[in-house]
Amino acid sequence: MxxxxxxxxxxxxxxxxxxxxxxxxxxxxxxxxxxxxxxxxxxxxxxxxxxxxxxxxxxxxxxxxxSPLDQAPPPPLPVHLVLALPRPRMLARTLEHVTALGVKQITLLHTRRVEKSYWMSPELTPEKIHHHLVLGLEQARDTLLPEVTLERGFRPFVEGRLPALLEGRRGLLAHPGMPSACPRGVEAPTLLLVGPEGGFIPWEVERLLEAGCEGIHLGQRILRVETAVTALLARLF
Structure with missing residues (x-):
């Protein structure tokens, strides 16, 4: 702390x-x-x-x-992170890591390779999510809590919410085998989408690309979700 x-x-x-x-x-x-x-x-x-x-x-x-509390918290990253819901233990660590790095908007998304049982985890209660966000803030000397949204349906998300999220943002789909390497030093508002263990299925990749996202990769290595998200944020921003 x-x-x-x-x-x-x-x-x-x-x-x-x-x-x-x-x-x-x-x-x-x-x-x-x-x-x-x-x-x-x-x-x-x-x-x-x-x-x-x-x-x-x-x-x-x-x-x-x-004493006077007159120091501003660190500036947030210009990113909205859309993350396929990880395993509960990995979710806890990932929330703490991305909060410490300055992410202020997080969407947890259901995809084909997300186990339905994950949505019943106690880690998804508002109290547990708040706890992990606070731990991330304390680590980074930050005070601004991220906003966390739960999206339990992939198709409704892509067809209903994604177009609005992409307005004014650059959509980046992080997935193995995509044609472009992850860019560096991005300053523009960004929507970063990261899949579950095993990645998005091909149909999901096609829908996200059709919606206007750019496919990017981190190289040939297959990383755990918490490692991939940290590496992506560090490289992008």
């Missing part, structure tokens, strides 16, 4: 913050090994970043005296 991420409910009179949840308290004690008088980096969800002095720390509560 490189940032103590506060909610508005944690703050009193803009001068004092109280942290009471066990996870953050445990991290302060066991990882930061914080003691009263320490100055730590704090940020407010959806707001700015600054410093705070730890006043008290016990098993039930930590209190901070807040």
């Amino acid at each position: 490189n940032l103590i991420l506060l909610t508005h409910d944690d703050i009193e009179n803009d001068r004092l913050a109280r942290v009471r949840d066990p996870r953050r308290l445990r991290h302060l004690r066991e990882v930061h090994r914080a003691t009263p008088g320490d100055r730590l980096t704090l940020g407010v969800v959806g707001g700015h970043i600054g410093q705070g002095e730890l006043l008290t720390l016990c098993d039930q509560e930590a209190t901070f005296a807040l």
Whole structure:
């Protein structure tokens, strides 16, 4: 945790913050090994970043005296990530990784090779998704939560939502065997589509290309989803 991420409910009179949840308290004690008088980096969800002095720390509560929180969070990446729903364990790691990298719009999509049982995973509850997004923000010293949308049908997504997402964005379909290498240094708004383990099926690839996406690849190696997404974002932006 490189940032103590506060909610508005944690703050009193803009001068004092109280942290009471066990996870953050445990991290302060066991990882930061914080003691009263320490100055730590704090940020407010959806707001700015600054410093705070730890006043008290016990098993039930930590209190901070807040200095002005006047530092903007890191700029977001200009990308909307459309990701075929991964296995639950991989989903958790991927959400944390892409949030730390600055992705602010994420769509989780059903495709032919996505197991239907994945959609029943506890990892897809709003509470679990929020938890992993917060971990990513804390890692990167960011405060702006991504927006996560669930799309349980491939055809309705391609025919109904994709055209609007492509307006004003460059659509990039990352899939093995595509004709073009992944570009570098992209600055324009981008829609990045990444398939599941095993990739999109040919029919899905055809529909996405017909919709206006460009096919790109990362070379001959077949990567795990979490590795491929990280490599794509790093190379693109």
